Amino acid sequence: MKKIFALSVLLIVAFLSNQFNSVEGKALTGKSHIIFSSDKKAADFKLKTLEGKEVKLSDYRGKIVIIDFWATWCPPCRKGIPDLISLQEEFKKDLVVIGISLDQQNTIKDLKPFIENYKINYPVVLGDEKVVKDYGGISAIPTSFIIDQKGNIVDSHIGLVPKTVYTDQIKSLLKKK
Numbered sequence: 001m002k003k004i005f006a007l008s009v010l011l012i013v014a015f016l017s018n019q020f021n022s023v024e025g026k027a028l029t030g031k032s033h034i035i036f037s038s039d040k041k042a043a044d045f046k047l048k049t050l051e052g053k054e055v056k057l058s059d060y061r062g063k064i065v066i067i068d069f070w071a072t073w074c075p076p077c078r079k080g081i082p083d084l085i086s087l088q089e090e091f092k093k094d095l096v097v098i099g100i101s102l103d104q105q106n107t108i109k110d111l112k113p114f115i116e117n118y119k120i121n122y123p124v125v126l127g128d129e130k131v132v133k134d135y136g137g138i139s140a141i142p143t144s145f146i147i148d149q150k151g152n153i154v155d156s157h158i159g160l161v162p163k164t165v166y167t168d169q170i171k172s173l174l175k176k177k
Contacts, residue, residue: 042067042147043134047100047125050112055098055125058151064173065147066097066166069127069138072114073107076160077142081118083163088122091170097122100131102141148173 042065044058057065068084070077081099088097101124103111108126115124132138135145139158146155146169155169 040153042153045131055123060096064095067145069100069143071102072110080160099124100127102127
């Protein structure tokens with residue numbers, strides 16, 4: 001199973017390397033893609049932070065959740081993190097962002113300093129094969145899912161998403177409350 005997960009990560013790297021035109025890389029902005037139809041129940045998960053704390057999606061029922069699959073070595077992921085930090089701060093009563101890191105053994109050592117350097121204000125957990133499979137086999141990163149207060153996936157995106165896309169979706173879900 002670990003070989004399959006490692007192969008998946010390699011495929012992601014190969015895919016992403018084809019998306020970049022320079023060393024800095026071009027973000028996949030505007031390449032949003034709905035992976036699930038509306039109102040599909042989001043798969044619950046129990047993943048651990050670097051400190052060993054368990055984070056479960058079901059702990060956030062009643063809040064809007066943005067799940068962000070990412071890695072420290074991914075330029076579009078790094079570019080989108082300040083927006084996620086800002087959204088977490090702006091909507092802290094009604095929203096939680098959960099970063100699911102797909103970093104592997106060779107980059108996992110970079111995760112803690114990365115979180116501290118970026119001042120990430122939301123939970124970051126270590127992804128595993130099961131969560132990748134449960135969320136459609138993540139074909140590229142960043143990939144994000146917006147989950148409503150009832151635990152349904154209402155939107156998903158592959159690539160860097162402008163902050164306004166998230167803001168509009170959050171405000172729409174808050175009106176439905």
